[in-house]
């Protein structure tokens with residue numbers, strides 16, 4: 717299927733309001749639920765139909781007057797392939813809608829909140845820690861006890877790069893993960909809808925200290941965050 721058709725289909729889906737909008741956690745949760753429900757539904761239908769036929773055409777031991785095809789002979793009188801066509805058409809509709817829906821959903825997830833309404837933080841990986849740089853130039857370094865502080869309910873855009881080898885920055889609880897490649901910047905985003913402390917890990921084996929390459933992520937109330945951030949400003953100037 718061509719990408720333009722996919723684009724078109726997912727555009728229609730977006731307009732219909734079927735594309736879930738929200739935090740990454742919400743969106744990925746929705747994708748999981750839809751796949752789980754549809755998979756279960758298809759599985760139940762297929763297995764039930766198989767059991768029904770196995771029972772219906774079971775060998776009762778009694779002689780019947782049905783003209784059964786012999787081994788190697790194709791069955792005739794199959795209803796002109798109507799059943800086959802219906803099941804093919806149904807499967808195609810389900811699969812194509814699912815692909816278009818998932819594609820549209822992931823397009824939105826890639827896009828994220830607008831630049832204007834989100835907070836942008838530079839993330840730099842190095843052997844073996846993370847450096848976070850805020851818009852005002854303030855730096856938090858994980859090996860020096862620094863933490864990534866962010867406000868709750870606000871889009872956080874991360875610009876991820878590396879100072880030495882390939883790393884990969886991820887916060888599993890926020891369903892965010894991005895390559896950290898020297899000389900390149902990968903953009904990603906997340907939005908926490910609850911305050912708390914989370915852990916960021918490195919997801920690219922990068923050397924002996926890889927497994928210790930973690931950083932704390934502290935999600936704060938907006939007021940608390942603003943206070944922390946403005947105080948930084950004052951001490952810097």
Ligand SMILES: [Cu+2]
Nearest residue numbers: 883918922929
């Ligand atoms: Cu690493």
